[in-house]
Amino acid sequence: MQTSTSWRSFRMAAWLGWLIESNWTDPFLFAVYSIVKPISGAAILVIMYGIISQGNYESALFPYIYLGNAFYIYVGAVMTGVSWAVVDDREHYRTLKYMYIAPIHIPIYLLGRGVARFITGSIAVLITLLAGILFLNVRINFAEVDWLLFFTTLIVGVVMLAMLGLLLAGVTLTLARHEGFIGEATAGALYIFSGAVFPLDILPEWMRPIGYFMPTTYWLELLRRSLVGNVAQAFPTLANFSNLQILGMLVGLSIFFGAVSIFIFRWCDFIAREKGLIDRTTNY
Amino acid sequence: MSSLLAIETKDLGRIYKLRGNKKEPRKELVALQDVNLTVERGELFGLLGPNGAGKTTLIKVLTTLLSPTSGWARVAGADVSTDPDAVRPKINMVSGGESSGYGLLTVRENLWMFSQFYGVPSKEANERIVALLEMVGLKDRMNTKSAELSTGLRQKMNIVRGFLTDPEVLFLDEPTLGLDVGAMRDVRRFILDWLKADQERTLLLTTHYMAEAEELCDRVAIINKGKVLACDKPSVLKQRLQKDALFEIEVSPLNGLTQQMLLDQPEVTKAAVQEIETGAKLSLSLVEESALARVINLFTQKDVKVMSLSKREPTLEDVFVDLVGRSMAEEESNERSE
Numbered sequence: 001m002q003t004s005t006s007w008r009s010f011r012m013a014a015w016l017g018w019l020i021e022s023n024w025t026d027p028f029l030f031a032v033y034s035i036v037k038p039i040s041g042a043a044i045l046v047i048m049y050g051i052i053s054q055g056n057y058e059s060a061l062f063p064y065i066y067l068g069n070a071f072y073i074y075v076g077a078v079m080t081g082v083s084w085a086v087v088d089d090r091e092h093y094r095t096l097k098y099m100y101i102a103p104i105h106i107p108i109y110l111l112g113r114g115v116a117r118f119i120t121g122s123i124a125v126l127i128t129l130l131a132g133i134l135f136l137n138v139r140i141n142f143a144e145v146d147w148l149l150f151f152t153t154l155i156v157g158v159v160m161l162a163m164l165g166l167l168l169a170g171v172t173l174t175l176a177r178h179e180g181f182i183g184e185a186t187a188g189a190l191y192i193f194s195g196a197v198f199p200l201d202i203l204p205e206w207m208r209p210i211g212y213f214m215p216t217t218y219w220l221e222l223l224r225r226s227l228v229g230n231v232a233q234a235f236p237t238l239a240n241f242s243n244l245q246i247l248g249m250l251v252g253l254s255i256f257f258g259a260v261s262i263f264i265f266r267w268c269d270f271i272a273r274e275k276g277l278i279d280r281t282t283n284y
Numbered sequence: 285m286s287s288l289l290a291i292e293t294k295d296l297g298r299i300y301k302l303r304g305n306k307k308e309p310r311k312e313l314v315a316l317q318d319v320n321l322t323v324e325r326g327e328l329f330g331l332l333g334p335n336g337a338g339k340t341t342l343i344k345v346l347t348t349l350l351s352p353t354s355g356w357a358r359v360a361g362a363d364v365s366t367d368p369d370a371v372r373p374k375i376n377m378v379s380g381g382e383s384s385g386y387g388l389l390t391v392r393e394n395l396w397m398f399s400q401f402y403g404v405p406s407k408e409a410n411e412r413i414v415a416l417l418e419m420v421g422l423k424d425r426m427n428t429k430s431a432e433l434s435t436g437l438r439q440k441m442n443i444v445r446g447f448l449t450d451p452e453v454l455f456l457d458e459p460t461l462g463l464d465v466g467a468m469r470d471v472r473r474f475i476l477d478w479l480k481a482d483q484e485r486t487l488l489l490t491t492h493y494m495a496e497a498e499e500l501c502d503r504v505a506i507i508n509k510g511k512v513l514a515c516d517k518p519s520v521l522k523q524r525l526q527k528d529a530l531f532e533i534e535v536s537p538l539n540g541l542t543q544q545m546l547l548d549q550p551e552v553t554k555a556a557v558q559e560i561e562t563g564a565k566l567s568l569s570l571v572e573e574s575a576l577a578r579v580i581n582l583f584t585q586k587d588v589k590v591m592s593l594s595k596r597e598p599t600l601e602d603v604f605v606d607l608v609g610r611s612m613a614e615e616e617s618n619e620r621s622e
Contacts, residue, residue: 004403005403008401008403009401011400012397012401015397016386016389016397019386019388019393020386020388023388093384093385093386094382094384094385095384095385095386097347097349097377097379098377098384098398098445099401100348100349101347101348101349101372101375101376101377102372102398102401103369103373103401103403104401273348273349273351274351275301276300276341276344276349278349278350279344279349
């Protein structure tokens with residue numbers, strides 16, 4: 001019964017999320033947006049890199065930055081996809097209270113709502129990688145890619161991001177509408193501390209522990225290693241750790257943050273019921 | 285707890301802590317106070333009271349959306365605070381006066397999605413959707429995006445959403461709010477038909493339309509400022525006023541005649557004054573019919589002309605006036621000014 005409740009919560013939420021996410025009146029415009037947005041973001045980064053490095057695209061730093069930036073799309077997409085559902089359902093569609101009184105598993109429902117953003121995020125990541133390989137001199141030798149490590153890391157990372165999204169969804173439950181952009185704000189803050197576009201060693205020493213504590217740091221490092229191998233290992237931050245050790249750290253921190261997320265979501269859910277916030281609409 | 289009870293509350297209370305100016309201490313708003321109610325299975329139970337009386341708060345507690353601050357409540361045999369997962373599969377709720385729903389989905393898609401959350405098999409859900417939409421006159425709009433529906437039609441869609449899952453206990457919070465007269469009539473008939481089809485179905489309805497409560501409800505609880513003031517069958521509640529003679533009088537402008545002056549007359553037990561364009565409408569409760577002559581005499585002294593006069597049977601509005609000392613409209617405007 002529990003399994004079927006969880007499955008139907010997830011399945012229907014994913015279905016609903018996809019219909020909302022793909023609800024563009026003009027599919028052509030949607031496709032253009034889906035392609036242009038990630039490529040523009042990557043192009044800005046490439047141009048900035050080109051100016052700073054004086055066009056040295058052969059440096060190991062270039063694929064480091066490019067891949068980190070490409071996969072970082074998932075961070076904003078998945079975390080926001082899960083947490084924004086609270087704002088969307090409560091304030092826009094005014095259905096959150098009906099979801100709450102239905103016999104569904106609310107955390108699973110919210111995770112399901114994030115599936116659509118995961119799919120559109122995946123398309124954006126794929127387009128960014130293709131553009132990098134075809135036009136921007138990003139070199140990935142597909143024969144040498146460690147696919148097992150890549151997909152294991154990708155799956156663990158996406159689950160970890162979804163759980164962080166759940167944490168933010170809990171916090172969003174207790175906040176007013178104008179504070180609902182917390183997902184994107186958090187993703188923006190994590191960008192600095194996850195080694196997405198520069199190694200953590202560049203940060204002041206006192207800031208680095210934040211990065212070491214973030215599972216996203218290990219996630220991005222492993223994705224780079226699985227795709228471009230030793231190029232990514234050339235940086236000192238995690239160079240002394242093997243792939244397995246980094247995977248262990250990623251899994252360990254994901255479990256830790258997953259547990260914290262569940263605890264915080266439950267706590268916020270409790271507070272929301274105590275204060276009557278589940279059907280609150282702020283009207284501004 | 286008896287299995288015959290669909291809803292049971294004991295000393296149920298809810299206090300909201302209001303966040304005001306940082307310099308001022310937090311204010312408390314008592315939304316519910318020592319509410320003791322029992323609703324039997326198969327009953328259509330009404331909660332009657334002005335806006336802000338605590339009706340919606342009570343429904344929120346009973347539907348597990350809001351925690352009570354004191355007392356307890358059970359719905360379909362399970363405690364709403366400690367065992368909400370046992371309550372939810374057995375209930376559903378519809379709130380009136382709002383445009384909830386996913387506007388980008390069609391009517392059918394909206395309803396089907398909610399039926400799936402309740403685990404209704406897809407084929408059965410589709411059959412129910414067609415049947416229910418036909419009953420409320422919305423079948424021809426089944427494939428219309430709900431964003432394209434008028435407020436009234438969207439409200440009907442939401443009403444169907446509540447009934448679709450065939451709940452043991454259904455909560456309707458002002459279901460006819462904002463509907464036109466024809467749609468109100470359709471919804472009321474639909475509610476009665478639904479209850480008639482299964483004796484085990486229970487419905488709790490909140491309304492501030494007295495006529496709606498009288499027409500539909502087996503029993504009514506009159507609630508004001510978070511307290512249940514009376515609870516019984518409408519006929520029994522009205523019987524308490526049968527000893528009085530009730531008059532509706534429409535008069536010219538009052539010329540300084542006040543409600544208090546009317547109440548100062550020894551034979552007048554209740555008086556409600558409502559100003560209208562042509563003067564005022566008075567609802568008077570007199571100890572005996574013969575006392576009317578003295579009231580008319582008072583009008584004459586104040587040069588107030590009687591435009592129309594009728595004796596009538598007591599209504600739930602009179603019961604409310606009897607319990608609160610003010611009409612429901614007066615109570616609402618008083619609440620707003622506070």
